[in-house]
Amino acid sequence: MDKIIVSFFGVVSILFTYWFFFMKRIDTVRAEGTVNILVDGGYKPDRISIPYGQTTKLVFKRKDSSACLEEVVLADFKVRKYLVLNEKTEIEINPTKKGEFDFSCGMGMFHGKLIVK
Amino acid sequence: MKNMNKQTFAIKGMHCASCVYINEKALKAIPGVTEAVINLTNGKATLSSEAPIEGNKIIDAVKSVGYQAMIENNGTLDEKIKVEKAKELKDLRVKVTVSLFLGSLIVWGSFPGIMEVAPTLFKNYYFQFVLAAIVQFWAGYDLYKAAISSLRHRIANMDTLVVIGTTVAFLYSIFVTFFPKFFMNLKIEAMPYFDVSTVIIGLILLGRYLEAKAKAGTGEAIKKLIGLQAKTARVIRNNKEIDISIDEVVTGDLIRVRPGEKIPVDGVIIEGESAIDESMVTGESMPSSKYKGDTVIGATMNKSGSFVYKATKVGKDTLLAQIIKLVEEAQGSKAPIQRLADIISSYFVPIVIMLAISTFVGWYVFGSNPVFINAMLRSIAVLIIACPCAMGLATPTAIMVGTGIGAQHGILIKDAESLETAHKVNTIIFDKTGTLTNGKPEVTDVLLKSNIKDQISKIQIKNQEGLIQLAASIEKLSEHPLGEAIVKKAEKEKLQLIKVNRFKSLTGKGVEGVVNEKKVYVGRLLKSDSFADGENLKKQGKTVVYVYIEDKLSGLIAIADTIKESAKEAILTLNKMGIETAMITGDNAQTANAIAKQVGIRQENVFAEVMPEDKEKKVRELQSREQRFLFRTVAMVGDGINDAPALAAADVGIAMGSGTDVAIEAAGITLVNKNLMSVVSAIQLSKKTMKTIKLNLFWAFAYNVVLIPVAMIGWISPILASGAMAFSSISVVTNSLLLKKAKI
Numbered sequence: 001m002d003k004i005i006v007s008f009f010g011v012v013s014i015l016f017t018y019w020f021f022f023m024k025r026i027d028t029v030r031a032e033g034t035v036n037i038l039v040d041g042g043y044k045p046d047r048i049s050i051p052y053g054q055t056t057k058l059v060f061k062r063k064d065s066s067a068c069l070e071e072v073v074l075a076d077f078k079v080r081k082y083l084v085l086n087e088k089t090e091i092e093i094n095p096t097k098k099g100e101f102d103f104s105c106g107m108g109m110f111h112g113k114l115i116v117k
Numbered sequence: 118m119k120n121m122n123k124q125t126f127a128i129k130g131m132h133c134a135s136c137v138y139i140n141e142k143a144l145k146a147i148p149g150v151t152e153a154v155i156n157l158t159n160g161k162a163t164l165s166s167e168a169p170i171e172g173n174k175i176i177d178a179v180k181s182v183g184y185q186a187m188i189e190n191n192g193t194l195d196e197k198i199k200v201e202k203a204k205e206l207k208d209l210r211v212k213v214t215v216s217l218f219l220g221s222l223i224v225w226g227s228f229p230g231i232m233e234v235a236p237t238l239f240k241n242y243y244f245q246f247v248l249a250a251i252v253q254f255w256a257g258y259d260l261y262k263a264a265i266s267s268l269r270h271r272i273a274n275m276d277t278l279v280v281i282g283t284t285v286a287f288l289y290s291i292f293v294t295f296f297p298k299f300f301m302n303l304k305i306e307a308m309p310y311f312d313v314s315t316v317i318i319g320l321i322l323l324g325r326y327l328e329a330k331a332k333a334g335t336g337e338a339i340k341k342l343i344g345l346q347a348k349t350a351r352v353i354r355n356n357k358e359i360d361i362s363i364d365e366v367v368t369g370d371l372i373r374v375r376p377g378e379k380i381p382v383d384g385v386i387i388e389g390e391s392a393i394d395e396s397m398v399t400g401e402s403m404p405s406s407k408y409k410g411d412t413v414i415g416a417t418m419n420k421s422g423s424f425v426y427k428a429t430k431v432g433k434d435t436l437l438a439q440i441i442k443l444v445e446e447a448q449g450s451k452a453p454i455q456r457l458a459d460i461i462s463s464y465f466v467p468i469v470i471m472l473a474i475s476t477f478v479g480w481y482v483f484g485s486n487p488v489f490i491n492a493m494l495r496s497i498a499v500l501i502i503a504c505p506c507a508m509g510l511a512t513p514t515a516i517m518v519g520t521g522i523g524a525q526h527g528i529l530i531k532d533a534e535s536l537e538t539a540h541k542v543n544t545i546i547f548d549k550t551g552t553l554t555n556g557k558p559e560v561t562d563v564l565l566k567s568n569i570k571d572q573i574s575k576i577q578i579k580n581q582e583g584l585i586q587l588a589a590s591i592e593k594l595s596e597h598p599l600g601e602a603i604v605k606k607a608e609k610e611k612l613q614l615i616k617v618n619r620f621k622s623l624t625g626k627g628v629e630g631v632v633n634e635k636k637v638y639v640g641r642l643l644k645s646d647s648f649a650d651g652e653n654l655k656k657q658g659k660t661v662v663y664v665y666i667e668d669k670l671s672g673l674i675a676i677a678d679t680i681k682e683s684a685k686e687a688i689l690t691l692n693k694m695g696i697e698t699a700m701i702t703g704d705n706a707q708t709a710n711a712i713a714k715q716v717g718i719r720q721e722n723v724f725a726e727v728m729p730e731d732k733e734k735k736v737r738e739l740q741s742r743e744q745r746f747l748f749r750t751v752a753m754v755g756d757g758i759n760d761a762p763a764l765a766a767a768d769v770g771i772a773m774g775s776g777t778d779v780a781i782e783a784a785g786i787t788l789v790n791k792n793l794m795s796v797v798s799a800i801q802l803s804k805k806t807m808k809t810i811k812l813n814l815f816w817a818f819a820y821n822v823v824l825i826p827v828a829m830i831g832w833i834s835p836i837l838a839s840g841a842m843a844f845s846s847i848s849v850v851t852n853s854l855l856l857k858k859a860k861i
Contacts, residue, residue: 003481007478007481008483010481014471014475017474018467018471021273021342021467022464022467023427026270041264041265041266041267041272041282042266042269042272043270046270063264064262065205065259066262066276066335067329068274068275073449073451075450077449078447078449079444079449080449081447081449082198084197085201085410092294106457106509107462107509107510107513108276108455108458108459108508109274109463109559110272
């Protein structure tokens with residue numbers, strides 16, 4: 001009997017894990033000019049729509065002391081920047097291509113997206 | 118005195134020697150400061166310490182004696198990062214030491230074989246609980262914080278795995294400690310696993326500590342480049358020489374540099390000469406001689422002479438600043454090979470959690486007794502052994518080290534993609550003029566017509582020097598580049614030029630004039646004459662000019678663009694590496710073939726008489742030529758003056774020499790020096806970096822692919838798993854650092 005219960009809860013937990021991590025709803029934030037991004041266990045917002053051909057200032061503020069998030073990489077814009085804890089770090093980008101561009105932590109564990117329209 | 122750290126800042130309000138003394142004393146009293154020196158004349162203090170001192174501590178110390186330390190915004194970004202990193206490492210060191218010490222006490226009191234000789238207190242579960250709780254919530258505080266804030270974003274990472282794994286072990290142990298009867302009724306031995314939770318946290322933090330230390334080494338190159346910058350410059354203003362900070366130097370400033378001093382900014386020598394060691398910027402090991410009119414590069418070292426130069430580029434426009442920017446950008450880019458690792462790591466952690474749940478269920482349903490404990494320990498091992506960090510570190514650390522050592526050798530890589538593509542290059546096209554050759558025509562042969570001595574003339578041409586002297590005297594008045602080569606030759610031989618009368622330039626033919634009352638003509642061969650040696654020289658790709666005295670052919674001068682010393686060796690090495698070499702030029706076929714023969718490029722790979730605008734087409738043509746059933750990966754090497762489109766069209770464009778901005782923009786790799794062996798070094802650097810990346814990725818993937826199933830089967834204990842996991846990410850970073858030792 002206990003084996004059936006454990007199996008049942010096992011399956012439910014796996015489904016929950018799948019739902020929790022892979023099926024989250026992602027909101028896109030529209031930004032123009034300046035956008036503040038909070039770095040704390042991930043990026044908030046992590047899906048940002050920015051205008052094409054205009055300079056957008058991304059202001060990162062890291063509140064997470066974990067070394068994982070100490071760097072932010074915008075590979076398509078060739079930026080790798082150290083984010084000083086509890087301070088604002090500004091990164092200016094001027095997208096010359098439309099599309100979706102990933103930004104991530106230095107080790108590629110945490111991700112965010114810039115959508116250039 | 119290891120890792121000496123220096124901080125310089127101004128102190129306001131000092132006016133006497135005793136102020137200096139008071140402030141120095143106050144600064145020395147700050148814990149960690151080994152030395153404090155104050156210069157009263159400029160009001161600046163320099164602190165030496167083992168680790169960077171936080172700005173507010175300095176401000177407070179100076180304030181306590183009644184003065185004001187001018188520390189801007191707590192220092193520069195670099196200093197802030199340094200302070201933050203130092204603090205992080207110190208915190209980790211303390212936490213690792215404490216948790217491993219407490220963990221070892223618990224292990225002593227609970228591990229069969231050694232627990233028998235342990236003091237009774239260590240075997241007490243309540244005592245173990247207290248120790249484990251300290252490790253779990255104090256040492257593991259940051260892990261919890263990071264895991265919880267990630268979970269709020271519905272993201273799982275490394276910390277999530279460690280937190281889940283150790284929390285399960287810790288909570289289970291608490292239950293066993295406080296409600297042993299419950300487990301005994303279930304016929305489960307009431308034994309806690311505090312050793313598992315503490316040692317795992319200890320080892321994971323140890324791994325983090327070592328990783329952070331090693332990772333600091335990957336970005337060292339750029340710090341070294343920044344450190345190359347001179348701090349002050351001795352400028353001449355109002356006829357006075359004054360020392361000013363490098364930030365205050367403006368273009369047009371006259372700067373004096375003495376032997377053994379660093380050249381502050383880029384500029385042009387206007388007085389004096391010297392030998393300058395430029396190796397730190399160009400990678401060229403031989404010092405180069407510089408004279409009036411030559412350019413000097415900031416941050417290079419003046420060896421012998423003293424000179425004055427005019428600043429032409431300052432601040433972010435200097436070559437060094439450009440190099441730093443380029444390296445920073447390259448380190449911010451991603452290699453295509455990283456894409457797969459990125460995709461995998463974004464799904465990795467949730468999948469590991471699901472695997473851990475499956476492991477628990479599997480062992481609970483099908484495993485042997487005690488099923489619950491077996492199932493729990495095995496699923497913890499799965500959570501702990503999984504190492505997404507190694508995958509995340511594999512590529513960027515190698516790119517950081519690779520681009521860094523490139524810069525130290527004068528090889529500037531624009532982005533990680535270029536570095537990756539360069540290792541696949543199997544065909545390299547060289548531009549001829551200025552790339553394979555020096556780009557400056559030089560006199561190579563001087564021949565006298567045999568009957569010349571019979572001439573009875575006021576102008577006695579006794580030897581080759583005489584012919585050069587005569588030709589140079591006339592050519593001095595022309596503005597032709599070939600003429601310039603003859604004049605240069607005369608200057609080199611220290612020949613006195615003779616006065617020329619009635620100079621005339623004969624369009625399309627040559628020049629003539631009267632020297633010592635005799636008519637002298639220098640130019641093309643006149644129709645009625647022939648000169649067999651001249652034809653031979655032409656076949657070697659040289660340009661031949663003939664010298665006539667009183668309408669009689671007297672001799673000839675052959676002029677050619679000379680090949681670079683490094684050209685032959687570079688082509689030979691590339692060919693040995695299995696790379697096909699080709700040459701492209703706007704010059705005629707004869708000259709092109711002659712140069713190709715000298716450097717060792719095969720005749721069929723010579724593309725002559727190609728107009729600048731067609732070079733790009735040729736590159737594309739070569740790219741579409743198959744080689745062993747695969748399309749070629751083509752690199753184009755040029756100076757970028759008229760071949761920027763070709764550089765951009767090639768799979769990897771390599772711009773040589775200090776390069777124009779256009780060339781740097783178009784090229785994937787820029788070589789600061791003009792030594793062709795740098796092309797070989799660039800390819801080798803790419804090959805070695807890619808080898809490191811591939812080994813790292815293989816290790817990171819194989820590790821997880823092999824060890825996660827091993828943990829699921831139950832062949833590995835959670836503690837061993839945490840050791841393996843810590844070792845895994847450190848080994849990847851260490852492997853990247855080994856790249857520094859590679860010979861390129």
